[in-house]
Amino acid sequence: MTNRPRAQQPALRIVSLAPSATSILCAIGARKALVGVTKWCAEVAAVRGLPQLGDCWQMDDVDEILALKPTLVIGSVPFKQETVAKLLEQPLNFLAKNPRDLADIERDIRLLGRISGRATAAERLITKMRSEFKAIRQRTQRLKRRVRVYAEAWPNPRITSPPWVAEIVQIAGGEIVVPAGEKLTDEQVAAAKPDVIILAWAATGSKADPEKSYAVPAWRDVPAIRDRRVHVISDELLNTPGPPLIQGARELFRLLHQTARPKDRT
Numbered sequence: 001m002t003n004r005p006r007a008q009q010p011a012l013r014i015v016s017l018a019p020s021a022t023s024i025l026c027a028i029g030a031r032k033a034l035v036g037v038t039k040w041c042a043e044v045a046a047v048r049g050l051p052q053l054g055d056c057w058q059m060d061d062v063d064e065i066l067a068l069k070p071t072l073v074i075g076s077v078p079f080k081q082e083t084v085a086k087l088l089e090q091p092l093n094f095l096a097k098n099p100r101d102l103a104d105i106e107r108d109i110r111l112l113g114r115i116s117g118r119a120t121a122a123e124r125l126i127t128k129m130r131s132e133f134k135a136i137r138q139r140t141q142r143l144k145r146r147v148r149v150y151a152e153a154w155p156n157p158r159i160t161s162p163p164w165v166a167e168i169v170q171i172a173g174g175e176i177v178v179p180a181g182e183k184l185t186d187e188q189v190a191a192a193k194p195d196v197i198i199l200a201w202a203a204t205g206s207k208a209d210p211e212k213s214y215a216v217p218a219w220r221d222v223p224a225i226r227d228r229r230v231h232v233i234s235d236e237l238l239n240t241p242g243p244p245l246i247q248g249a250r251e252l253f254r255l256l257h258q259t260a261r262p263k264d265r266t
Helices: 019-027 081-088 102-116 119-138 163-171 186-192 210-214 244-256
Strands: 014-016 034-038 072-076 094-097 147-155 158-160 174-176 196-199 230-232
Touching: 014 019, 019 034, 019 072, 019 102, 019 119, 072 081, 081 094, 102 119, 102 163, 119 163, 119 244, 147 163, 147 186, 163 174, 163 244, 196 210, 196 244, 210 230
Parallel strands: 014 034, 014 072, 072 094, 147 174, 147 196, 196 230
Antiparallel strands: 147 158
16 A cells, blocks of 8 residues: 655745734744735835735725735734725635733744744744843842833824733833723823823834823823923834834833933923
């Protein structure tokens, strides 16, 4: 009896509609599996030259995805119901990611490692991220008190940064003083009395405007406003649940432990 040769598996062809997935795949050596990405992905991974598509919030033409003949399409929060419905109407394998915390992010890394045949590299990436976070945390051990932080993902309506950012703030020697990933009023932020305000507005890069924070009437007596400690972090460093968080944690540590500036300086 002879063994029949196994049918050859089709080459993996991934369309990533999530910068986080793109950053993970590239970090574990699976870039060659990517055949399409979003316009945001080039901010977090070396994918210039690949076709740029929409994302899970806005997708003008699903046919652009179909033309790439993907074996897998990966999306992540934020989702728009109508956009996801367009994708699910098609004969596509669709993987939806919805990480909330660092443990979820590690699970996503392992999952993408298994899918791409790069499981060992995925474990190395997890180890690297843990090591980097540990090194930053060790630098905060001598702090007498933690810096009180309000981190903002969007100004109108006012939405706080996601839960994994709260963990990164903790690693960097701060503490989030409002619930993570929720809508808040100006008065709720004022009552929390943050020492530092971090602006990382989604899909804006470094274009968040601190002056808008300084102009909020309800925040006039907030310590972060009095001490001119409203800082912008490029949003991809905090809002991409993957390897970019390493640099995000470093930047947070730098900003949280700067000396407060006098009121008359800008």
